[in-house]
Amino acid sequence: MFKTIDDLAPGQRLLVRLDLNAPVEDGAVQDNRRFARHAETLRELLEDDHGVAVLAHQGRPGRDTFVSLEQHAEILGNHLERDVDFVADTFGEDALEAIDGLEGGEVLVLENARMCDEELPEENPDVKADTEFVRTLAPEFDAYVNDAYSAAHRSHASLVGFPRVMDAYAGRVMEQEYTANSSIQEREFDGTVTMALGGTKAEDLIPVIERVDDTVDRFCLGGIVGELFLRAAGHDVGYDVEGTDFFDEQWDEQRETIERILEEYEESLSLATDLAYEGEDDERAEAAVEGLEKDTSYLDVGSDTADEYADLVRESEAVFVKGALGVFEDERFADGTVTVLEAIAETDCFSVVGGGDTSRAIEMYGLEEDDFGHVSIAGGAYVRALTGEPLVAVEVLEDAAE
Numbered sequence: 001m002f003k004t005i006d007d008l009a010p011g012q013r014l015l016v017r018l019d020l021n022a023p024v025e026d027g028a029v030q031d032n033r034r035f036a037r038h039a040e041t042l043r044e045l046l047e048d049d050h051g052v053a054v055l056a057h058q059g060r061p062g063r064d065t066f067v068s069l070e071q072h073a074e075i076l077g078n079h080l081e082r083d084v085d086f087v088a089d090t091f092g093e094d095a096l097e098a099i100d101g102l103e104g105g106e107v108l109v110l111e112n113a114r115m116c117d118e119e120l121p122e123e124n125p126d127v128k129a130d131t132e133f134v135r136t137l138a139p140e141f142d143a144y145v146n147d148a149y150s151a152a153h154r155s156h157a158s159l160v161g162f163p164r165v166m167d168a169y170a171g172r173v174m175e176q177e178y179t180a181n182s183s184i185q186e187r188e189f190d191g192t193v194t195m196a197l198g199g200t201k202a203e204d205l206i207p208v209i210e211r212v213d214d215t216v217d218r219f220c221l222g223g224i225v226g227e228l229f230l231r232a233a234g235h236d237v238g239y240d241v242e243g244t245d246f247f248d249e250q251w252d253e254q255r256e257t258i259e260r261i262l263e264e265y266e267e268s269l270s271l272a273t274d275l276a277y278e279g280e281d282d283e284r285a286e287a288a289v290e291g292l293e294k295d296t297s298y299l300d301v302g303s304d305t306a307d308e309y310a311d312l313v314r315e316s317e318a319v320f321v322k323g324a325l326g327v328f329e330d331e332r333f334a335d336g337t338v339t340v341l342e343a344i345a346e347t348d349c350f351s352v353v354g355g356g357d358t359s360r361a362i363e364m365y366g367l368e369e370d371d372f373g374h375v376s377i378a379g380g381a382y383v384r385a386l387t388g389e390p391l392v393a394v395e396v397l398e399d400a401a402e
Ligand SMILES: Nc1ncnc2c1ncn2[C@@H]1O[C@H](COP(=O)(O)OP(=O)(O)O)[C@@H](O)[C@H]1O
Pocket: 198, 199, 200, 201, 222, 223, 224, 246, 298, 299, 300, 322, 323, 324, 325, 326, 327, 328, 329, 354, 355, 356, 357, 358, 359, 379
């Protein structure tokens, strides 16, 4: 196990890795749940009079979302209700000067780590520890704290290099996410375990079905992934229409696997029996899967399916969710996702809801986060944790504690 911030003596100068990666619309960084969650960790550190320099990333080089962290500092400041400084440099002279002036109880955000050449190439932690990036920053701090659980599957310098060369601790988000997300592998459940799988990425979800089938009794499928399974079952859905590009490419790549899984896991897979689409007058319309046509975009599971999935949830001791069952961002097509989430919230089953997009549905539809066991802010890391795959940035924290 790793050390946590409970093990830190007060009043230190800390390098704290957060995951503030957020949607960017027309150059404007959008606040998301990651800021609020990380702000809680920072608040605790500031109360203990630590001086905190934040290391984080945004987007990937070449993408529109690859922008400076200046706006992130401001958003973080809003959550913390205090000034948060920003320096447009990560480990050069300007950054070192700003770090030098950091007092206890202050926060400074360093520039996007992915603007440094040594950050991104996926290399092993020892190689990352030997970069100029890590060798320059490490001596400036008393300790390193990693709170960036949702990036912990990446072997990048800012995530895996520092724990090799300095005292390293897990932040609160890292600790909470690690504990909750690993639970499907580590806990034993007496009653029924149900998993609702949806969203857009079949390649992410198929390994989940294969690797957790010992623990999970019932998989409820929806979203794009659910439609691909319906297509494999011989229904006329799961085809790209009206310029969409969700289905055909994934079908070509995953067809054999989906067909095999459908056969192998027939007993534990629940597929939608009806789907919803945009009918005349732009209203939500529904039809049973038997009569569906290839040339329509289906945007949600139907209400019979949603009710059936909600009943399965109510009978369960534990429920895990990854991916939305429909396009919940459009109120007309939120029924499947929200009905299942409401059923989870109403019962006292053990639950984890994951996925950057999916977890937003909880906020959008007025559900209380407290009614869920855990709402994960991670996507890729959550899926890996569900299947028991190690997360490299967690492993280096564990090594550092030994
Ligand atoms: N039938 C559908 N057609 C198009 N998009 C869908 C459909 N069902 C679900 N989605 C979309 O899937 C997205 C969530 O999927 P994904 O990105 O894979 O999950 P997450 O980010 O939660 O890990 C939602 O934004 C939702 O709009």
